[in-house]
Amino acid sequence: MKAVMLAAQAIMLGTREVIVAGGMESMSNAPFLLPRIRSAKYLGDYQLIDSLMKDGLRDPLKNVPMGVFAEMCAEEMGISRGDQDAHAIRSYEKAATAQATGLFKSEIVPVTFTGERKQELTVDSDEECSKFDPDKLENLPPVFKPDGTITAGNASSISDGAAALVLTSTQFAEKHGLQILAYIRGFSDAEQAPEKFPTSPALAIPLALQQAGLHLKDINLFEINEAFSVVDLANQRLLGLSSDDVNIHGGSVSLGHPIGASGARIILSLITGLALKGLNYGVAAICNGGGGASAIVIEREKTYRLYEHEIGHKQ
Known part of the structure; x- marks a missing residue:
């Protein structure tokens, strides 16, 4: 996400007209x-x-796994193992439904490669959301402390992935006949103590909205990165959000969290959600570790729509 913000700043300053911004991670x-x-x-x-x-x-400052801080957040906010498991189930259900109905086809670029046995393989769908077995979830052991609430099932998985966005000025897009999907209206960062990182998105989002001249009530959809289920649950509670408006096609718990790619990925997912529902404004936010978080405000271009009955045929 920071790459997208830096690209937007360069275009706003007039030092660049078009930039491809994003990231990748092969965990x-x-x-x-x-x-x-x-x-x-x-x-x-x-x-x-x-x-x-x-x-x-x-965490580089405290030298402890990020999941330890997520456990602290769960304890401080009274978010139970059951709450987190229920969130994980919903995340997987939403992602599986989106994949089954072809809604991810507008986001996923098929990748062809040579497998270990020299055969040609093509990956054109997300692999994580098809692996979930809800019956095993409640029996998974906690990862970060013996009596903890965070498991491999209600945390994001080790994943490989990449995401990229093309950013231009409005003038450049119009000059070259490019279809505008959305506009960046504001963005911001926030920071607090490293152990408080799970709730940092709730600090960054109001700052980004202030820059955009909008209020929380103006926002139709949210993408809050699910590094852990507790992160999404905590920020929903702090901001008073409806779970129906957050991560509507699943999040990193069910889709994976390739660290360098997730910021750009959730922006794309947000744009897709707005286009499918014909809504105007969305916010994407992600915690950065070390106590930080970034948030960005997106407005859908009014002429850009996606329709469920058509999207399965689009690549």
Whole structure:
């Protein structure tokens, strides 16, 4: 999301006319690190470090997994294991329905590659939301503390993915005959103590709305990144949102959270939701770790619509 915000700023300043902004993450290929190997220390042991944990899933300031802070949020706000499991089930149900009805076809670009047995494979649908077994959810053990509430089922999965958006000025789009899907109306960042990161989106969203000259009541749909179910539940409660208006086609619990891609992905999902429902304004927000969060306000271009009976035929 920060890449999209920086691209928007460059276009607003007139230093660029068109920018492709987004990100990617191949979490399954994150390497192990062997520090100090170049120092030629021949005596003693070397320790392998999991770069996925060190650079992505562990808070760099407190040096603890982000899930520990999510557990603290759940305890402080009284969000139970049952609440989180119910949220996860809804997330998977929404994502599975969207996939089954072809609603993701306008968002997913098919990728063809050569498999391990030299056969050509094409991925044209999300793989995560088809793996869910609700009957196993309640029996999953907590991950971050023995009596905790967060499990592999109500947290986002280790995922690979990429997302990108094309940003231009209105003048550039009109000059080159490009279809405008939506407008960026405001964006902002917010920060608090690292252990408070799960609720930082609730701070960033009002700041972005203020920049856009809008109020919470003006917003039709929200995308709040589901790093953990508790993150979405906590921010819904703090902002007084209806769950019917948040992550309407599922979120990162059911679709995965490839860290560098999720910000751009939820913006695209927000635009798709607005276009399908013919609504005007949406907000996407994501926590960044370290106590930070970013939020962006989107307005749908009035002429851009998607229809469920047609979208299955579009690529």
